Amino acid sequence: MKYLILMHVDPAVLEQLTEEQQQAIGEGHGQFMAATKENGEFISTQALGDPSRSKVVRSNGEGPEVTDGPFVEAKEFMGGFYLLDVEDEARAIELASLIPDASIPGLAVEVRPVVFSDLGDG
Amino acid sequence: MSRPSSAGEGLWRELAPQTLARLLRTYGSSQFDLCEDAVQEALIDAYVRWPADPPDDPQAWLATTARRRYVDRVRSDQRRRDREGRVALLEEPLGREGAQSDDTLLLLQLCCDPALSRSAQVALTLRAVAGLTTEQIANAYQLPVATIAQRITRAKRRLATLDSDLSRPGDAAERLAPVLDVLYVMFTEAHHTTTGAPAQNTDLAREAIHLARLLRQAAPDSTEVAGLLALMLLTEARHPARVGQQGELIPLDEQDRTRWDRRLVDEGLALLDVVAPGADAGPYLLQACIAGVHAHAADTETTDWLEIHALYTVLEHTTDGRNPMIALNRIVAYGMLRGPEEALSQLDDLAASHPRLARVDAVRAHLLERAGRVDEAAASYRLAIAATVNVAEQGHLRDRLRRLTAPDQPPRT
Numbered sequence: 001m002k003y004l005i006l007m008h009v010d011p012a013v014l015e016q017l018t019e020e021q022q023q024a025i026g027e028g029h030g031q032f033m034a035a036t037k038e039n040g041e042f043i044s045t046q047a048l049g050d051p052s053r054s055k056v057v058r059s060n061g062e063g064p065e066v067t068d069g070p071f072v073e074a075k076e077f078m079g080g081f082y083l084l085d086v087e088d089e090a091r092a093i094e095l096a097s098l099i100p101d102a103s104i105p106g107l108a109v110e111v112r113p114v115v116f117s118d119l120g121d122g
Numbered sequence: 123m124s125r126p127s128s129a130g131e132g133l134w135r136e137l138a139p140q141t142l143a144r145l146l147r148t149y150g151s152s153q154f155d156l157c158e159d160a161v162q163e164a165l166i167d168a169y170v171r172w173p174a175d176p177p178d179d180p181q182a183w184l185a186t187t188a189r190r191r192y193v194d195r196v197r198s199d200q201r202r203r204d205r206e207g208r209v210a211l212l213e214e215p216l217g218r219e220g221a222q223s224d225d226t227l228l229l230l231q232l233c234c235d236p237a238l239s240r241s242a243q244v245a246l247t248l249r250a251v252a253g254l255t256t257e258q259i260a261n262a263y264q265l266p267v268a269t270i271a272q273r274i275t276r277a278k279r280r281l282a283t284l285d286s287d288l289s290r291p292g293d294a295a296e297r298l299a300p301v302l303d304v305l306y307v308m309f310t311e312a313h314h315t316t317t318g319a320p321a322q323n324t325d326l327a328r329e330a331i332h333l334a335r336l337l338r339q340a341a342p343d344s345t346e347v348a349g350l351l352a353l354m355l356l357t358e359a360r361h362p363a364r365v366g367q368q369g370e371l372i373p374l375d376e377q378d379r380t381r382w383d384r385r386l387v388d389e390g391l392a393l394l395d396v397v398a399p400g401a402d403a404g405p406y407l408l409q410a411c412i413a414g415v416h417a418h419a420a421d422t423e424t425t426d427w428l429e430i431h432a433l434y435t436v437l438e439h440t441t442d443g444r445n446p447m448i449a450l451n452r453i454v455a456y457g458m459l460r461g462p463e464e465a466l467s468q469l470d471d472l473a474a475s476h477p478r479l480a481r482v483d484a485v486r487a488h489l490l491e492r493a494g495r496v497d498e499a500a501a502s503y504r505l506a507i508a509a510t511v512n513v514a515e516q517g518h519l520r521d522r523l524r525r526l527t528a529p530d531q532p533p534r535t
Contacts, residue, residue, distance in 0.1 A: 001511075037268075039272075039276065040242065040273025040275075040276055085241070085265055085269060087240055119265075
C-alpha cells in the first residue's frame with residue numbers, strides 16, 4: 001500500500017533553526033532514506049524549491065493565465081515528499097514520525113494514501 | 123538474465139524452483155543467495171547445451187549441474203574456505219530424492235516464513251517459486267525495480283539469519299497456513315488492488331492460481347488447499363464480467379453472469395464436489411462454498427441466500443469472529459434474506475464495535491437505498507467515497523450516488 005508523506009515547512013521556522021539543528025535534520029533525512037531503502041519500503045523522494053519561486057497557472061474564465069507565487073496564501077508550504085510502499089497505515093504513520101520534521105515545532109508531516117500509480121515505462 | 127525459452131516457458135518455470143528447493147534442502151536456507159546463483163548458472167548451461175545434447179532427465183541434469191556450480195562458488199569464495207568441510211556433503215551421489223512436489227512445498231514454506239513481512243513473503247514467493255523476474259514483480263505492483271530488489275535481498279538476508287530447517291517435521295496444516303495466506307493475498311491484490319486503478323492485473327491472479335495448483339499437487343489431502351484453489355477459480359471466473367469497458371468496477375449483483383468464464387466455474391465447482399462433502403471445512407473451503415452457491419445461481423434473485431447466510435455464520439464461528447469483514451458479508455446476506463431494515467440494525471452494532479472497518483459505509487448506503495431512505499443513502503455514499511482508496515470502487519460508488527440523486531439521468535456510459 002503506497003503512502004505519500006508530505007512535508008509541510010514554514011520558511012520562518014526554518015530560518016530560526018540553529019546550524020546544529022539544520023545539520024541534525026539533514027542527517028535525519030539521510031538515515032531515514034537509508035533505513036526505508038534497506039526495508040524495501042522506499043519508492044522516491046523529492047524536495048521542492050522555495051514557494052516564492054512558484055508560478056500558478058489557472059483559468060481567468062477564458063483560458064489559462066500565469067501568476068507569480070504559491071497557490072494558497074499560507075504560512076506553511078509543501079516542502080517535499082516521500083513516496084513509500086508499506087504494509088498498512090499504521091506503518092506509514094510509524095515511519096512518518098521518524099522524519100526529523102515531525103519533531104520540530106512549527107513543521108509537520110502529512111500522511112495520505114495513494115489511490116493510483118503509474119510509473120511510466122521506467 | 124532472461125530466461126531461456128526454447129524448451130518452453132512452462133518447463134523452465136517448473137524446473138527452476140524445484141532445483142532451487144533441492145539445493146536449499148541440502149545446504150540450508152542460509153545459503154539462499156549462493157543456491158539461487160548456482161541455479162541461474164545451471165539454467166544458462168542448460169540453455170547452451172540442451173539444444174545439441176538434450177538430457178534424458180532434465181530435472182536431474184539441472185540438479186547435478188547446479189550442485190557443481192554451487193561447489194565451484196563455495197570453493198572460490200575465500201571467506202568460505204573454512205567451510206570446505208561442508209563440501210564433502212556434495213560428493214554423495216545424486217539420486218531421485220523424493221517427489222518433486224515436496225520440493226515445491228518446501229520452497230513455498232521457506233518463502234512464506236512468518237518471520238518475514240507480508241510484502242516480503244509475496245515478493246520472494248513470486249521470485250523463487252513462480253519464477254518471475256524482479257522486473258515483472260515490480261511491474262505487477264507498480265513499484266520501482268530497486269524497491270522490489272531491495273525487498274527480496276532483505277528477505278533472503280533475514281532467512282539466512284533464521285537458518286530455517288527445511289526438513290523440520292511439524293504439523294502439516296499448521297505449516298501450510300502461512301503459505302495459503304500469502305497466495306490469497308497475492309490473488310486478492312490482483313483483483314482488488316488496494317491502491318491503484320481498475321483491478322485488471324490478471325498476471326498476479328494467474329501466478330497465484332498457478333502456485334495454488336502446485337500446492338494442491340504437493341498437498342493433495344488438504345481440504346484447505348483445495349478450498350483455496352476452488353475459491354480462486356470461482357473468483358477469477360467472474361473477471362470478464364467484473365470490470366466494465368471504462369475500467370469501472372461492476373459489483374456481483376449487476377454482473378452479466380453469462381460472461382463468467384464457464385471453464386473456470388466448472389473446474390471450481392468440480393473441485394468442490396470432490397472435496398466439500400463431509401469435510402471439516404476451514405475458512406478457505408467455506409469461502410469457496412459461498413462462491414460456489416453464487417456460481418450456481420443465474421442472478422441475485424435466484425441465489426440461495428439462506429445457504430450463503432448459513433455459510434457466513436459458520437465461517438464467523440470458525441474464525442472466532444476475528445475478521446469483521448466476514449460479519450459484514452453475513453449482514454449483506456441477511457439483508458437479502460430478511461430485508462434492508464433488519465440488516466441495518468445489525469450493521470449499526472458491527473460498526474459500533476469496529477469503528478474503522480472498511481466498506482461499512484458502502485454497505486449501509488446500499489441498504490438505505492434499498493429501504494428507500496434516499497437522503498441518508500446519499501450521505502452514506504459520500505462517506506464511503508471518502509473512505510475508499512480504490513479508484514475503481516470510488517467510480518462505482520459515485521455512479522450509485524449519481525443514480526440516486528439524479529434518478530432521471532442514465533448511469534455513466
